[in-house]
Amino acid sequence: MNIVSLLKEKGFRVTKPRLEIIKVLSNYPLSAEEIHDALDKKNIRVDLASVYRSLELFVKMSVVYSIELGEGKKRYELVNKNYHHHHLICNKCGTIEDVEMNEINFDKKINEKSKFLIDHHHLEFFGLCQDCQ
Amino acid sequence: MNIVSLLKEKGFRVTKPRLEIIKVLSNYPLSAEEIHDALDKKNIRVDLASVYRSLELFVKMSVVYSIELGEGKKRYELVNKNYHHHHLICNKCGTIEDVEMNEINFDKKINEKSKFLIDHHHLEFFGLCQDCQ
DNA sequence: AGTATTATTGCAAATTAGTTGCAATATGTC
DNA sequence: GACATATTGCAACTAATTTGCAATAATACT
Known part of the structure; x- marks a missing residue:
């Protein structure tokens, strides 16, 4: 299911920051800062705090998961049940x-x-x- | 091999903080703060910065390893080849x-x-x- | 054992990752 | 389009870790 329906279904608002953050995520684990930078390069200004808040929401919704690779920070990937x-x-x-x-x-x-x-x-x-x- | 010989062998000094930190470590993963607190309870005053520096050294020496459990901080355990x-x-x-x-x-x-x-x-x-x- | 050399420590300040409060803004509803 | 309120941006804050530097302690040398 796509993120728009998932957000609506659970009563969350479909906002530009959320949609853009989902778009830069993939199977490759990115840090919050890297996500923020990626948006910046696309001329999309989203505050880092909002990046963190969106990621937190996506993790709760099981759309995104976080891992730590020994660097002292979290990295985020899209959940993909078909790609374990x-x-x-x-x-x-x-x-x-x-x-x-x-x-x-x-x-x-x-x-x-x-x-x-x-x-x-x-x-x-x-x-x-x-x-x- | 014990920590005293390992330190000497590599030219590092055998100091009280290092010995005491090794003593509180085990197979159970402790955070730097928990190690610091454990020393405190034994009335051994070691600065938190020194705890971090000792742990860093032990990790480099492969005596200790660190893991991250999704809490946003590192935990440290003794390396034990017989207990995988x-x-x-x-x-x-x-x-x-x-x-x-x-x-x-x-x-x-x-x-x-x-x-x-x-x-x-x-x-x-x-x-x-x-x-x- | 006493002194010299220098690694290590403690302390304070700095840095990095992440969080929070709140007013301004944008989304969904009527 | 106006209303209600969820979400955002901004700034300040907290937590974890790192760093600079003078004081201290461990080893080497005599």
Whole structure:
């Protein structure tokens, strides 16, 4: 479902900042500042505080999720149920690549062996990208 | 190998703050502030800035590693090669539990299918602990 | 053991990421 | 189009972490 209907459905307003923020998001994890800069380059002025507030709303709506890659800040990606991936983070240049690992159902595994009920997980790999090796 | 020899070996000084910080660390991930507070309770006064500097050194020495659990701050644990574990983080109460999953060698798997050379990975599970379900 | 050298610490100030209060503005409703 | 109120921009604030620098403490040297 698209963001306009989702917002309307839940009684939130469809505003320009929200629509523009969604447009710059993708499968690549961006920080709030990077999102803000991306909008700036498109000559769209949205306050950084509003970026944070929109992201917070999108996370609550499960349209966006956040990850932390050891940099001391959050990064945001669009939720995409058909593209289950993890990240490869280069320790040297910081490049972030994706890996798909559909074959392992961690969550089920954990739920079988523990009383903890898994909602989701984050799996991040740190090492050296091809160029930095 | 113990921290005293490791420090000496690399030409770092064996100081009281460093030794005391190592003593409060364990397999449980603590934030810098929590480490500082733990020292305080033992009547050991170490400045928070020194806690950060020691942790940074320990991470570089691979004695300690840091993880981020979506709270906007880092947590630190002792490196323990014989205890390969991941975390179960309760979305409601924030409790952190460990799970062992020795059986899957992710790193090897990734190294087989990608040009990225894995050094280590972080796997975090988010959901509800037994009490919060 | 005492002194010299210099790494490390504590303290204060600075920086970075994220949050909050509030008046101005824009969205959806009638 | 006017009304009600959710959302935004702006500025100030908080939390986590970093940095500069003088004081202190750890190691080396005698």
